Structure formats: C-alpha cells, structure tokens
Amino acid sequence: MTANSRRYHITTFGCQMNKADSERMAGILEGMGFEFTEDPNDANLVLYNTCTIRDNAEQKVYSYLGRQARRKHEQADLTLVVAGCVAQQEGEALLRRVPELDLVMGPQHANRLADLLEQVFAGNQVVATEPIHIMEDITKPRRDSQVSAWVNVIYGCNERCTYCVVPNVRGVEQSRSPEAIRNEIVELGRQGYKEVTLLGQNIDAYGRDLPGVTPEGRHLHTLTDLLRCVHDVPGIERIRFATSHPRYFTDRLIAACAELPKVCEHFHIPFQSGDNHILKAMARGYTHEKYRRIIHHIRQSMPHAGISADAIVGFPGETEAQFQNTLDLVDEIGFDLLNTAAYSPRPGTPAALWEQQLSDEVKADRLQRLNHLVSIKAAERSQRYLGRIEEVLVEEQNPKDATQMMGRTRGNRITFFAGASELKGQIVKVKITEARAFSLTGHLVEAKLPVSV
Incomplete structure (x- = not known):
C-alpha cells in the first residue's frame, strides 16, 4: 500500500466507550499516515468498532461486513478490521464466518492497533483477544468534536x-x-x-x-x-x-x-x-x-x-x-x-x-x-426550563437550520437558538422560549461576540 493511497474509515456501534476507543484508533491511524474518508468504499482500511449489547447491533455489523468482504475480492489491498465487543466475543469464529477479515481485536487492544496492523501488512491474519494490561493512553485521538x-x-x-x-x-x-x-x-x-x-x-x-x-x-x-x-x-x-x-x-x-x-x-x-x-x-x-x-x-x-x-x-x-x-x-x-x-x-x-x-x-x-x-x-x-436563562455550551450549527446554533445546558438538554458560527465553543446565556420532550429552543441574551439577527 503506497503512502498516498492510505485512507481509512471507521464505523462505530454502541456506547460512549466505543466512541472514545474509535477516536483513539483514528489517532493511531493518522499517526501511521492514513487520512480519514467518510465513504467506506473509498477507504483502503475499513474498521468496524462493534457492540454486542443487543443482537440487532451485532447483526448490523455482519451486514456491513458482508458488503466490504465482497469488495475485497476486487480490491486486494483492502484491509478489513473488526474491533470492539463482537470481536472479543467471537474471536477466531469471526474468521471462519468472514475469512476476508485481516484483523480481529478486542477493546483491550485498541492502543495496540499500530503493532497489530504491522503484523497484518507483513502478510498475517491476526486475532488479538487475549486479556492484557491496557497500555496507558499515549496516542492523540482524532476527536469528533472540537468543544x-x-x-x-x-x-x-x-x-x-x-x-x-x-x-x-x-x-x-x-x-x-x-x-x-x-x-x-x-x-x-x-x-x-x-x-x-x-x-x-x-x-x-x-x-x-x-x-x-x-x-x-x-x-x-x-x-x-x-x-x-x-x-x-x-x-x-x-x-x-x-x-x-x-x-x-x-x-x-x-x-x-x-x-x-x-x-x-x-x-x-x-x-x-x-x-x-x-x-x-x-x-x-x-x-x-x-x-x-x-x-x-x-x-x-x-x-x-x-x-x-x-x-x-x-x-x-x-x-x-x-x-x-x-x-x-x-x-x-x-x-x-x-x-x-x-x-x-x-x-x-x-x-x-x-x-x-x-x-x-x-x-x-x-x-x-x-x-x-x-x-x-x-x-x-x-x-x-420555560422562561429560565440557561448556560449553553455551543457545540455546532444546527444541521437542519443554518441560522441556528446548538449546544447543551449543564443538565445536558440540547438547546437551539439563532446565532452565528463564531459562537462555537463559547458558553452563552439563552432564555428558553420553547420546551419539547428532549430539546429546547430559546434566544441569546448574553454572549461575548455579536450575533447575526
């Protein structure tokens, strides 16, 4: 695999721990010279970080895997990785079910991804599910949020x-x-x-x-x-x-x-x-x-x-x-x-x-x-919340309304308000005017930067 063709994609299933593990593994991959791509079909390395809490999550993984396994028959340099809880639970049985897999690794091995991939690139099919002492975090995760x-x-x-x-x-x-x-x-x-x-x-x-x-x-x-x-x-x-x-x-x-x-x-x-x-x-x-x-x-x-x-x-x-x-x-x-x-x-x-x-x-x-x-x-x-002024940490633009920003109250309620993207990362004061079951809407009453009207 040439350096300029190294692109990776990670799909994450399950809990916050899995999301954090995926961020760390993304950081390792970028340290190895890989670039992130949103499209798994554009990637040379596809990693599924899996969850086994419920059966439907597990079945979804097999569905995704099947598509990439078929793709591997046309693209020999595709590297397929299953990480996380399904990998730990199934181990070598995963290889029997999906022989196109290159690496099966349990969650305890997330920090070892670079070493394990070096074994894969040397021509080995690798299963890493043995209990180990988890190495201290020394990688810089590729974090999904900047806030x-x-x-x-x-x-x-x-x-x-x-x-x-x-x-x-x-x-x-x-x-x-x-x-x-x-x-x-x-x-x-x-x-x-x-x-x-x-x-x-x-x-x-x-x-x-x-x-x-x-x-x-x-x-x-x-x-x-x-x-x-x-x-x-x-x-x-x-x-x-x-x-x-x-x-x-x-x-x-x-x-x-x-x-x-x-x-x-x-x-x-x-x-x-x-x-x-x-x-x-x-x-x-x-x-x-x-x-x-x-x-x-x-x-x-x-x-x-x-x-x-x-x-x-x-x-x-x-x-x-x-x-x-x-x-x-x-x-x-x-x-x-x-x-x-x-x-x-x-x-x-x-x-x-x-x-x-x-x-x-x-x-x-x-x-x-x-x-x-x-x-x-x-x-x-x-x-x-109605009529109250809440402190909101601004996370991003509302993907459904470009005139609005969104963030969370201290109590973790998603809150929308009219504002400019320069407010991202700030804690602003928002007066709540509308309260739904799981989210709030309000208007800005205090911020350090001017906002668009």
Whole structure:
C-alpha cells in the first residue's frame, strides 16, 4: 500500500466507550499516515468498532461486513478490521464466518492497533483477544468534536449482571492513574476544549483497583477524589461523568457534584427495572428503594439536575405486575431521558439460558408502553426550563437550520437558538422560549461576540 493511497474509515456501534476507543484508533491511524474518508468504499482500511449489547447491533455489523468482504475480492489491498465487543466475543469464529477479515481485536487492544496492523501488512491474519494490561493512553485521538472530549478513566467491568456480556468482552476493571488522567485533561484545556466527560463502564468503581486506603479504610482514589483532582484544570469549564452504578453511588459523590462549580448537574444512572425480584435476578445488587433514595438525594442538593437512565423490559420471567413496577418508578421519578431496550439474550450470559423467555410480541408491547410514558414524563420535566436563562455550551450549527446554533445546558438538554458560527465553543446565556420532550429552543441574551439577527 503506497503512502498516498492510505485512507481509512471507521464505523462505530454502541456506547460512549466505543466512541472514545474509535477516536483513539483514528489517532493511531493518522499517526501511521492514513487520512480519514467518510465513504467506506473509498477507504483502503475499513474498521468496524462493534457492540454486542443487543443482537440487532451485532447483526448490523455482519451486514456491513458482508458488503466490504465482497469488495475485497476486487480490491486486494483492502484491509478489513473488526474491533470492539463482537470481536472479543467471537474471536477466531469471526474468521471462519468472514475469512476476508485481516484483523480481529478486542477493546483491550485498541492502543495496540499500530503493532497489530504491522503484523497484518507483513502478510498475517491476526486475532488479538487475549486479556492484557491496557497500555496507558499515549496516542492523540482524532476527536469528533472540537468543544467536548471523552476521557477514559477506567476500563473493563467486574460486575456480573446476568444479562450483560460486557465483563466477558471488556475484561476486568483497570483504573488509569489520577496523574495520567489529569495530564490528558490539561492537554485538552491547552487545545481549547471546554468540556470533558470522564468515561467508565462502571465509573463509580474508579480507583478501587489502585493502591492505597485512608485511615478510615476508604479507597484513596475514588471518583469523588478524581473530580477534585481535575477540577482546577485551566480552560476546562465543564466536567461530566458516565456511567454510574446505583450500588456504588454515594452521598459523598453527590455532595462533591453540588460543591464543585465545573461539575455539571447531570447524572446517568441506569436502574434497569423497578422491581426488586427482577433486580435480584439481574444481579444488580440494589433495590428500587435504594435507587429512589439516590435520586431524592440528588434533587435535594441540585433540584434542577438532569437525570437520565437505562431500562430493560421483558427480562426472563418478568410478569405484567413486575413491569408495572418499572412504569411506576418512571412515572414517579420523571426522567429527562431514558434509554430503553427489550431484553435480548446474549451469548455466554446466564439469563440467556433461563426458561421463561418472553415472546417478542410481549417485549415489543412493553417497550412501546414504556417509551410512551417516557415521552410524557420528559415533556413534563422540560417545562421547568420555560422562561429560565440557561448556560449553553455551543457545540455546532444546527444541521437542519443554518441560522441556528446548538449546544447543551449543564443538565445536558440540547438547546437551539439563532446565532452565528463564531459562537462555537463559547458558553452563552439563552432564555428558553420553547420546551419539547428532549430539546429546547430559546434566544441569546448574553454572549461575548455579536450575533447575526
């Protein structure tokens, strides 16, 4: 492959962790002399960063792969890579299914992409799915945004939720050191980024694998301590974190979020089910009463906080009454956003083998009923914004209306307003005039630059 013909394309499926991994792999590829192309059919290297949380995401990967595999028969220098969770789960079985593949690599190997590709370019078909210690981030990611950046703080997951394949494919928890995380954020501040989101599959577990405890027996490094460690980084004006686990979510963390001005009042805390029997079958390790207490404490400290979550309907054995408990929790709490999914059996998970699997019709019906309630409650929650002046970090132009800019409130609501592109990257004040279920519209009341009328 000649240097001037090196073009790559990455398609990313799934969670924020995958998006962050893709940005790092893009940075590695550009360091190797590749140029990004939007069109996979124009690329010499096509990489699919895959997700195996639900079956439909996995099937979509195979559909995309089939197209590129056929293309490879006409274009011998095409390099095909499958990364991420499907790669980790399937391993060499992927090569049997798609023999045109050059590289199959699990998420723990993202930082090794250059080394693995050198083996491919030497004529080898490579599978990298063995557990390894994740190398410290030394690559410069090719970030999709110039305003907000993902920062991985902990990889892997030690939980054993009975429906979830993530621990099998992402490995055990490995926390990055506070110094390495802070150094990355300092560099982001220097580059002009205004917001960072600290990422972990189970971010509340941060630090428990790092050495050191306090005299009281508390881990020396926790998410709360990390927030304090990075809070004063110059240039960074907003800090977010995800994804939280109710089992480990503490009042100490809530107090720090209320106290630290840069930490946004936005919490993503999956509850999965509102029924204690289902939660126990899921091995989640908390009750719906504990979950409700967490939300109550957040709203006591930060009444206008944005709260989002994940929920699963149709878990094996879920009765109509147990599903109703989920509806009751959603109705009572009123989420700003809820990611919902019908249960999908995943290979290698206990729940996939259980009897009492529910029919697709029952799951679809429950999902539709839950989504209907979510929209109603989100629209109700949105009304609190009407007439308020919100701080909005301007991210980009509205792709559907060139006269508008768009950004997010501290509570993570997408907000549209009339304004010029020079406002990108600024925090501006917007008076909210229209509140929809999942987005807001307003007009600019304060900005450093003049805006077009």
